[in-house]
Structures are given as structure tokens and as C-alpha cells.
Amino acid sequence: MIDFKNFTDKFVPHNFVNFNSMLENYFESMNVSFQEKNRTEAIITEGVVAHIDYLKKDESKMLKIKATTVKEEHLKASGSIAELFITKALDKAYENLESINDEDEVIKFVKEELREEYPEEAIEKSNIKIIKTYKEFYISKKLIEKLQFILKDLEDIDADISVKMRMFANKYPELKEKSSLVYKILTKQV
Numbered sequence: 573m574i575d576f577k578n579f580t581d582k583f584v585p586h587n588f589v590n591f592n593s594m595l596e597n598y599f600e601s602m603n604v605s606f607q608e609k610n611r612t613e614a615i616i617t618e619g620v621v622a623h624i625d626y627l628k629k630d631e632s633k634m635l636k637i638k639a640t641t642v643k644e645e646h647l648k649a650s651g652s653i654a655e656l657f658i659t660k661a662l663d664k665a666y667e668n669l670e671s672i673n674d675e676d677e678v679i680k681f682v683k684e685e686l687r688e689e690y691p692e693e694a695i696e697k698s699n700i701k702i703i704k705t706y707k708e709f710y711i712s713k714k715l716i717e718k719l720q721f722i723l724k725d726l727e728d729i730d731a732d733i734s735v736k737m738r739m740f741a742n743k744y745p746e747l748k749e750k751s752s753l754v755y756k757i758l759t760k761q762v
Contacts, residue, residue: 595620599639618642636689652698653690658705661685672710679706719750723757733758 599619606616619638661682665672672678682702686695695702722744726736733755740747740754747754 595622595637596640596643599637600641603639603641615639615642652701653686653694655701655705657686657689658682658698658702659709662706662709666709666713672713675703675706675710678710679703682706715750719747719754722747723754726754726758 596619599617602617603615607613617639619636619642621634621636623634662672662678664685665678665681669678669681679702683695686698686702722740726740729736729739731739736758737751737755741751
């Protein structure tokens with residue numbers, strides 16, 4: 573039987589890296605103990621999601637802590653980091669950086685975020701995917717910003733919807749495929 577009380581007594585509050593490693597090993601030992609006792613390949617836990625509140629900042633951080641073999645298996649199965657997790661890191665960059673225009677700065681931020689959960693080799697293996705996802709993310713954010721500007725401009729015009737749509741089509745022919753979206757927003761269908 574694993575004694576969680578004795579385990580938590582070893583926790584040093586300001587050393588999250590040490591704490592993360594200790595919990596990974598703890599969950600691993602729970603799984604091994606369960607497997608040996610029950611003669612099975614099954615596991616009893618994948619891990620835990622910890623929410624850490626910073627004392628000097630008004631923010632908290634979510635930290636996923638997985639049993640060592642679970643973490644390794646998840647990485648082995650994919651070989652690289654899933655686009656979903658890269659996009660989450662990009663969203664965080666969008667919220668925290670002044671601008672997402674500087675590709676190098678954003679990629680650096682994203683990699684730092686990913687290092688909290690993934691080993692360096694997985695990040696490097698995902699480098700092309702990170703850059704590709706950044707470019708798609710950047711284009712979509714810029715398009716949203718442009719559409720917001722256009723919509724504000726069109727909403728301020730005192731004219732019939734058909735006049736506004738003709739103005740949109742004449743002024744932004746490169747955005748023709750977004751016409752139905754603009755129409756829905758202007759007519760409050762979205």
C-alpha cells in the first residue's frame with residue numbers, strides 16, 4: 573500500500589519541477605503495484621491535472637501530471653505533439669504577447685509552453701507542425717481582425733443590407749468567399 577500522506581510530506585511548495593517528477597513516479601508506482609497485485613496490464617490511474625495558483629500573480633496554471641509510462645506511451649503513439657495542444661499554446665501566446673506578428677517570438681513562446689508537458693525531442697520532432705500551425709493560426713486571427721474592422725465599418729453605414737453587401741463585394745473582392753458570413757453577421761443571424 574502506498575502512503576500518500578508520507579509522499580506529500582516530501583513536497584517542497586516552490587519546486588514544481590521536483591513535485592511534478594515525484595507525482596509522476598508516485599502514479600507510476602501505483603500502477604505497478606496494482607498490476608503486480610492483480611496480474612494485469614491495466615493501470616489504475618493515468619495521472620492528475622493540478623491547478624497551481626501563483627502567490628504573487630493573479631493567475632493560475634494548469635499542469636497535467638501523468639504516470640511515467642502513460643506519458644511515454646502517449647508520446648510514442650503519436651510521435652509528435654497533437655495540433656490541438658499546439659493551438660492551445662498559440663491561444664495562450666495570443667492572450668499574453670503584445671502581438672503575434674513576430675513569428676520567432678511566438679514560436680519561442682509556444683515551445684516554452686509545450687516544454688511544461690513534453691520532452692525536448694517531441695518538441696523538436698513537432699517543429700514543422702508548430703510552424704505550420706502558427707501560420708494557419710496567424711492567418712485566421714488576422715482574417716478575424718480584418719472582418720471585425722470591415723463589419724464595424726459596414727454597420728456604421730446607414731443603408732439597406734443589399735447596399736452594404738455590394739459595398740463589401742466591391743471593396744473586398746479577395747474576401748468573396750466570406751460574403752455569406754458577413755451577411756449573416758450583418759443581419760444578426762449569427
